[in-house]
Amino acid sequence: MSETAKFTEDILSIAREKAQSIISKAQEDVDRILNEAKSNFLREASEIIKTAETEVEAIRRRQVSEARHALKLREQEQKNKILTEVLDQTRKRAAEITVDENRYLQYLTKLSVDGIHEIELENVVLHLNASDAKRFGEKLNREISKQLQKSEQIEFAREPIDSAGGVIISNNDGTVRIVNTFEQRYEALEARLLIEAGKLLFNE
């Protein structure tokens, strides 16, 4: 080989090596960048799956919790229905005492005597509804007198009260009143009746 041919061959050989090196370097850079990116997006993908796996228990719990809640509401609805029926029936049945004259007179006497003791006055006025005033009047006065130890003065109000039954005990000018009507007693007892009904019906 001539000197010239050897020289040009060297030039080309060096150029080939350098060219190969440029391409290899580019390929290495690309591989490195790709590997780094891969590592990042694979981590991203893995996070997506991990999040879904974490949600599995929450999804299951939510479904059961919704079912439990719906059932609790249904249970409460059913219980309320039964409680309402029982309380309505109780109110109705309690009011039926007025039909049994003797029993009702005893009850009215008791309500009156309790009220008179509570009001602690010598002169009291009893307020009845129109039907009770007409039915009992003097009979009630006698029964009350039998049970009172002191000699309280009892009067009956002329104006009837608007009530299903029971009595209001007041002083002469009506400024002090003990209300023992059915409605008031029922209202005062309602919370207790609910608790008692709950115990009796549902052992609560």
Add this chain to the structure above:
Amino acid sequence: MSGLETIKIIVDAEKEASRMLEEAQRKATEIRKQIDVTIENQRSEALDSAKQKASEITERAEHEGKSEAEKFERDSSGKLRELVANASSKKESAVKKLVELVLS
């Protein structure tokens, strides 16, 4: 070979060397240009696949949760029916006791 011919051969060789290097640079630039597209494609593929898998996992969980909820519902509905029947059978005696309480 004359001196002039020798110089021409060397100049041609250097031109060829220069062309080789330019070609290599062009290829390197081309390789580097491809990387963004490659990364985006691979990322997109990996994330799509992960989302698909995640969706399958949650769908399965929904299905399993629903089955569990239905089972719970079946078991509990029986208990509720029993509770209602039991309470209904006690209604009359409860009314009697409550009436006593009201009238006491």
